[in-house]
Amino acid sequence: xxxxxxxxxxxxxxxxxxxxxxxxxxxxxxxxxxxxxxxxxxxxxxxxxxxxxxxxxxxxxxxxxxxxxxxxxxxxxxxxxxxxxxxxxxxxxxxxxxxxxxxxxxxxxxxxxxxxxxxxxxxxxxxxxxxxxxxxxxxxxxxxxxxxxxxxxxxxxxxxxxxxxxxxxxxxxxxxxxxxxxxxxxxxxxxxxxxxxxxxxxxxxxxxxxxxxxxxxxxxxxxxxxxxxxxxxxxxxxxxxxxxxxxxxxxxxxxxxxxxxxxxxxxxxxxxxxxxxxxxxxxxxxxx
Numbered sequence: 001x002x003x004x005x006x007x008x009x010x011x012x013x014x015x016x017x018x019x020x021x022x023x024x025x026x027x028x029x030x031x032x033x034x035x036x037x038x039x040x041x042x043x044x045x046x047x048x049x050x051x052x053x054x055x056x057x058x059x060x061x062x063x064x065x066x067x068x069x070x071x072x073x074x075x076x077x078x079x080x081x082x083x084x085x086x087x088x089x090x091x092x093x094x095x096x097x098x099x100x101x102x103x104x105x106x107x108x109x110x111x112x113x114x115x116x117x118x119x120x121x122x123x124x125x126x127x128x129x130x131x132x133x134x135x136x137x138x139x140x141x142x143x144x145x146x147x148x149x150x151x152x153x154x155x156x157x158x159x160x161x162x163x164x165x166x167x168x169x170x171x172x173x174x175x176x177x178x179x180x181x182x183x184x185x186x187x188x189x190x191x192x193x194x195x196x197x198x199x200x201x202x203x204x205x206x207x208x209x210x211x212x213x214x215x216x217x218x219x220x221x222x223x224x225x226x227x228x229x230x231x232x233x234x235x236x237x238x239x240x241x242x243x244x245x246x247x248x249x250x251x252x253x254x255x256x257x258x259x260x261x262x263x264x265x266x267x268x269x270x271x272x273x274x275x276x277x278x279x280x281x282x283x284x285x286x287x288x
Contacts, residue, residue, distance in 0.1 A: 092230045096218075099234055102128030103241055105211035109219050132241075140245030147172055169254070173247070180207070180240040187232070188217055191225060207240045 051057060057065075089110065097110055101124060112118045147168055154164045185199040194202070194215065202215040218230045 092234075093218075096230060096234045096237075098124070098128070099237055100211065101125050102132040103237065104129060104209050105206060105237070106213075107211050107216045108213035109216045136242050136245040139242040140248065143242070143246045176243050176246070180236065180243045184236050184240075191223070191229060192217060192220070193223070203240075206237060207244055209241070 047062070051059075051062065093110065099105075100107055101121060112121050151164055151168045154168065158164060181203055184203055185196070188194065188199045188202065189196060192199070198215060202217065205212055205215070217233050218225050
């Protein structure tokens with residue numbers, strides 16, 4: 001019967017979760033739905049103009065052209081120069097793909113198509129995803145332990161416990177945010193034909209492991225990338241996810257400390273109230 005008192009809170013949490021998702025869906029519907037309808041109208045007009053201009057092209061031929069474009073994009077082939085994306089399904093890109101599998105990013109720009117490749121991907125993910133969670137959690141805790149030792153060292157020198165801990169955590173967050181979010185945005189803008197907002201969007205979608213696949217770095221067959229670019233992006237993904245694990249551990253650490261602080265306050269209030277009650281009960285006894 002211990003689960004009965006917890007049932008209302010679970011229901012409340014479920015209602016909040018469903019409401020949050022539905023509100024998000026309504027907002028996306030409002031923001032994106034009208035633009036999609038406008039683009040559909042424009043595409044229909046462009047389709048009719050194309051068929052009128054190219055009289056030798058019928059609906060079947062247009063479908064074949066569309067399938068060709070989809071297949072070229074799927075296999076990293078450029079229609080402009082017949083060149084392919086650098087390292088497409090070679091060792092470097094395959095390693096990055098393996099990283100997107102175990103981190104559950106899953107861009108979708110490349111995926112296995114052979115039967116053996118798909119079967120291996122299933123078993124590879126079954127082992128790699130839990131392993132990735134454990135490794136990132138360990139790395140995040142190790143980084144947090146370094147910060148705690150630094151806080152303890154500074155606290156002994158200054159005797160300002162709370163101020164030092166907040167300052168060190170804030171400074172660490174700012175430095176790592178620049179290293180794993182601001183610097184990659186600047187690098188991506190230099191080698192990708194994206195705006196600043198698109199680069200920020202890509203970095204967040206990647207580090208949050210959402211991975212829509214609408215923007216993928218080092219994947220444009222019409223651009224030439226340096227050899228180290230793919231390796232840098234792979235390392236950034238791993239350590240960026242470790243940074244997110246550090247932020248999660250930061251939040252847990254701060255919540256635990258806040259909970260401990262509030263518990264101490266409650267105990268102090270309870271002890272002081274008990275002391276006052278004892279004094280009030282002892283006073284009548286002395287008078288009698």
